Amino acid sequence: METMEIYNPFDRCPVCGGKKLNLTADREVVCTICGSSMGFIYPEVNLGSLLRNEPLSTDVKLNGALDQISRVCEILNLPSQVVEEAREIAKKLLSRGARVRKEGLTIFSVLVASRKHNAIRRLDEIILALKRLGYEVPRSILRILSKLVLYYGKPLLIPSPILYARQITSKMASDKVIDIKYAERLFRKSIELASSGLIRTPSTLLKASLAILLADISLDKKLTPHVLSRYSGYSVKTISKHIKALLKEDETGLISLKMSELEPSAVRRRLDHG
Numbered sequence: 001m002e003t004m005e006i007y008n009p010f011d012r013c014p015v016c017g018g019k020k021l022n023l024t025a026d027r028e029v030v031c032t033i034c035g036s037s038m039g040f041i042y043p044e045v046n047l048g049s050l051l052r053n054e055p056l057s058t059d060v061k062l063n064g065a066l067d068q069i070s071r072v073c074e075i076l077n078l079p080s081q082v083v084e085e086a087r088e089i090a091k092k093l094l095s096r097g098a099r100v101r102k103e104g105l106t107i108f109s110v111l112v113a114s115r116k117h118n119a120i121r122r123l124d125e126i127i128l129a130l131k132r133l134g135y136e137v138p139r140s141i142l143r144i145l146s147k148l149v150l151y152y153g154k155p156l157l158i159p160s161p162i163l164y165a166r167q168i169t170s171k172m173a174s175d176k177v178i179d180i181k182y183a184e185r186l187f188r189k190s191i192e193l194a195s196s197g198l199i200r201t202p203s204t205l206l207k208a209s210l211a212i213l214l215a216d217i218s219l220d221k222k223l224t225p226h227v228l229s230r231y232s233g234y235s236v237k238t239i240s241k242h243i244k245a246l247l248k249e250d251e252t253g254l255i256s257l258k259m260s261e262l263e264p265s266a267v268r269r270r271l272d273h274g
């Protein structure tokens with residue numbers, strides 16, 4: 001899978017601390033060491049400016065930062081233990097001397113806390129919440145996050161595709177896009193596919209997302225790339241492109257889709273029209 005490297009020695013993965021945080025062609029920030037996906041950097045974030053050597057130091061007031069974290073968590077519908085954890089992380093970072101823009105502190109704390117409690121929120125979701133509250137997101141956000149990793153220090157649990165698959169299917173069920181019983185079947189089938197070696201991508205989020213759609217295709221066909229786009233953050237174009245590529249590879253016999261129920265022609269029709 002094609003990736004664009006961000007040539008920045010400061011870019012560290014907030015999950016494993018590794019220095020292999022890449023930007024893929026889908027504008028997703030992915031660690032190629034542990035496979036963690038941070039979410040998406042959309043075109044409004046000027047990537048050129050990420051590399052600028054701008055000063056990061058600024059005086060952050062603890063109460064202002066904690067207040068911002070609580071408000072962002074509320075918009076993101078996060079449970080109270082995540083809010084508490086995020087506030088603790090911010091306090092710890094400030095006490096260790098991290099001096100970055102408040103928004104950077106908030107993004108890092110929510111990103112990490114939500115992962116620790118299996119209620120993952122992506123970079124793009126947190127940025128959107130900040131924008132809804134009227135805050136401006138620093139353009140050098142990736143550099144700020146990398147810097148905060150060094151202050152934070154402790155590696156996190158690595159989210160596997162299973163965690164993402166569980167989260168996406170549960171959210172679909174709670175929004176009544178699918179019923180709970182189908183969500184469970186979809187989840188089980190998707191982890192089977194995600195662990196089969198079928199979908200080769202460094203991003204565990206992309207792997208889980210594609211596995212869910214393939215699982216749906218082999219089960220009751222209730223989803224479309226549009227629905228998956230809403231729940232995974234990937235564009236419809238990206239999802240369709242990857243699914244088509246997977247089906248094409250199967251056609252040429254390079255890999256086996258291992259799904260006897262799969263009808264590629266029907267899937268392609270759905271992808272083209274839906």
Ligand SMILES: [Zn+2]
Nearest residue numbers: 013016031034
């Ligand atoms: Zn990593």
